[in-house]
Amino acid sequence: MNLAVNESIFRSRREGLTQDTLRLWQSPNSVVIGTRNSYGDDVNHEACRKYCIEIVRAISVVNGVLYQDMGNLNFAVAADAAFFKHLIEDYQPVLSEYQILNEGIAKGLQMFGVDAKADPSGIYIGNRRISEALPLWFYDFLLFQGTLLINTDLDIYNEATRTECSPEKKDALTSLSFELGKNIQIDDVKKALVKGVEERLNVRFEEECLVENEQKLIKKLYRVKYGLSKWNVNAHKFFLIGMGKTAVEVFVAYPPTSMCRELIRLVNDVVSDLQDEVKVMVWMRGKGMYQHGPYPEMSSALRAAEKNNVIPVIIINGELKFRKSVPSKEDLRKTILNALWFKRKKSSRKRVEKNA
Amino acid sequence: MAPSSEIVACSLCGKMEKADYVCPDGHYICEDCRLASPDRLVKKVCEATQETDPTKIAILLMKHPAIQMHGPEHHYLVSCALLAVLRNLGKFKIDGSAFDKAISRGKKVLLGSCGLWGVCGAAAGVGMAVSIATKATMMSDKERSLSMQAASEVLNEIAKIGGPRCCKASTFAAIETAARFFEREFGIRFSSSENPRSCYFKVLNKECFGNKCPYFG
DSSP, X not given: OHHHHXXXXXXXHHTTSSOXXXXXXXXXXXXXXXXXXXTTTSSOXXXXXXXXXXXXXXXXXXXXXXXXXXXXXXXXXXXEGGGGGGGSSSOOTTHHHHHHXXXXXXXXXHTTTOOEEEETTEEEXXXXXXXXXXXXXXXXXXXXXXXXXXXXXXXXXXHHHXXXXXXXXXXXXXXXXXXXXXXXXXXXXXXXXXXXXXXXXXXXXXXXXXXXXXXXXXXXXXXXXITSHHHHTTOOOOOOBTXXXXXXXXXXXXXXXXXXXXXXXXXXXXXXTOTTTEEEEEEETTSOTTTTOSSOOOOHHHHHHHHTTOOSEEEEXXXXXXXXXXXXXXXXXXXXXXHHHHHHHHXXXXXXXXXX | OEEOOSEEEOTTTOOEEEOSEEOTTSOOOOHHHHHOOHHHHHHHHHHHOOOOOHHHHHHHHHTSTTSOSSOTHHHHHHHHHHHHHHHHHTSSOOOHHHHHHHHHHHHTSOTTHHHHHSOOHHXXXXXXXXXXXXXXXXXXXXXXXXXXHHHHHHHHHHHHHOSSOOHHHHHHHHHHHXXXXXXXXXXXXXOOXXXXXXXXXXXXXXXXXGGGSTTOO
């Protein structure tokens, strides 16, 4: 659920519904893998079974395997990257954002008297890593989600993430309690981390709750993505636009032909009573990817249709459903409702599983 | 564009049909052309045109939404435009199969071949047009030499433009160089009613290198 919270905050930020956000949380034993990591090969499943460790997949642009337990302090920053540009000399896109955020977190650690050093790949004490992140980008918006090892059980960390492809990590890891030789109160680290990030970014954070849209989206993201093995095991990419509406993309000729116009009219007619849950986007061939604003969300199916000159088409939630013909109103409505209903059905099944 | 219900000719392929929209200048594009894939569009237009200026044909085609700003369709667009003009001038016997050959050969030239192979697809397209017009094969003598000579002259001109690649600039350079080549080698003079300067596509090209390009201003 925590990953759904992060993605919800990120989507809310990029839609302009909220401000730049720092979120801190703890979670029970889990291994978090990156979007492109292999579920089968990058995690030690035997150790995960032994210690009841949940394996979840984060959405990220880099590979990585993180272990979290209640001794970790996890963090997520959702921000517009434009904010970081004036905070560093010799700004380098992508690397500078990671560097600045890691420096802020390292500042927080330094308040405990450890010599924490930041670089774009993480935070280190000596040669040992104490913090690592799995960042995600959407145009200029960054979601920097990672973990800080405070009282973490490094033996379990090592065991759970040790695989044939990834050898012993123990000597490469450290925790704050290991460095200081005593257990640390997570609340103290939270305060120090917030202070460190505030100083580095030259900002003041205000504590706020999630907004209503974010809360709704968290449930939806968990239902259609983070709660499903399709995502966690197979990394099947779910196409969810903005704040999680079902997307109906119509790809037509420019100027639209009579068939294209009929298709647009039919789609608008079918979704007229589903406006709260469905977003219709009409893409015209040759008008470019920015025809719907500066941050277009175009499914890969639509890109494929454009590349292969399959036109006109209707794509629902990233899946090509109708091509080169006008479907009947009943067929189209059934397909759109199925896309909505699929999610509801999954949700009720999950609840049954939990109750069992 | 204004709604219409008149019977008008398609500005691309010449087909007469009842128009739904007509632009202020009276242009209309038929439904089939609006939905056409790049290869189908290029073939349809080149088969139908009576034009004797290859630049005019190329610009007409490149304005169609199916032809991307940069893309491998320019490779066969150049050869088909040249073949259409050669046919219209009556100096070579060019039939419908010539366009199929040009499209088929042009499709084999990779996207980005300019940077990857050192051979721009537009230059290869001119070589293909000469090869198809003269019926050259690898066993031919003069025809083979002419095809390679045409391609190399065009390549040399495109190389002078610099980068990053612009398929529009390469197309213009290829056609201009091909026009000089055909006049010199075959005594065929293309008409040049359309001036590619200033480039119609410069505002659409994110990587346009501006004044550095001979077709910019």
